[in-house]
Amino acid sequence: MGELQQRMEEQLKLEGYSYRTRKTYIQHIKLFVAYHKKDPRQLAACDVERYLLYLLDEKEVFHSYVNQSVSAIKYFYGKVLNQPLKMASFPRPKKARKLPVVLSEQEVLRILAQIRNLKHQAIIMLIYSAGLRVSEVVRLKVSDIDGDRKMLRVKAGKGAKDRYTLLSEVALETLRNYCKVYRPKEWLFEGQRKGHYSRRSVEKIMENAIKRTGIQKKASVHTLRHSFATHLLEHGTDIRYIQELLGHSNIKTTQIYTHVAKQQTEKITSPLDRIMKKGTT
Structure with a gap:
């Protein structure tokens, strides 16, 4: 991930993403690559889908987390690897509608x-x-x-x-x-x-x-x-x-x-x- 991570960090910075968003996106990509243990350039859309199902079924994360992961992976393939079609038709999990906690x-x-x-x-x-x-x-x-x-x-x-x-x-x-x-x-x-x-x-x-x-x-x-x-x-x-x-x-x-x-x-x-x-x- 060394060279690709640096390219992603530089691209996010050039596009004006906040430090927090840059850090979050990079972390999602690291986890994605670590799961497959392969060069991400060799992965297909079905591999992305398998990873997201793993997050939902085995890690039992919130749908908002999965949506964030989708955004990071989509950015990575579209802006860093220049393979935007890889994620073109991937569906996002429906976000749960939660009401905010309010103090009196x-x-x-x-x-x-x-x-x-x-x-x-x-x-x-x-x-x-x-x-x-x-x-x-x-x-x-x-x-x-x-x-x-x-x-x-x-x-x-x-x-x-x-x-x-x-x-x-x-x-x-x-x-x-x-x-x-x-x-x-x-x-x-x-x-x-x-x-x-x-x-x-x-x-x-x-x-x-x-x-x-x-x-x-x-x-x-x-x-x-x-x-x-x-x-x-x-x-x-x-x-x-x-x-x-x-x-x-x-x-x-x-x-x-x-x-x-x-x-x-x-x-x-x-x-x-x-x-x-x-x-x-």
């Missing part, structure tokens, strides 16, 4: 109350108040903060798209206090060494805070982004504005939050409540 507003407050470190507070507040991805918050620069306009610039978010999102007054005040103490120069949240704060460090902040609150939901730091969108929807924000704030290219991606927003069901009375009330009158 009170649960968000409980989590924030458990974070004492000023830097950690600023990070978690920004993620929730602006609907940021972890990869976006760690790559914020001091120059991305527009305090006068109460706006936050997110550069090269998912899909390499820039966007503006909300900068809350509470988060801005916390940021100002943080900047006075930590005095960041380039990256808004600097790591212990050179460069920006790590994704894993942010995930750990959230994990520890959730554990201390006793919240039983399977929540992660990304749950704050889901909660941001859902809470805006519940308070009457137009879904197209939410789409812009989240940086979604397709409105269908944003519409998933209509299935978890409580405003859709709060006016509906459960039949159990209705018959029990009748029984007591």
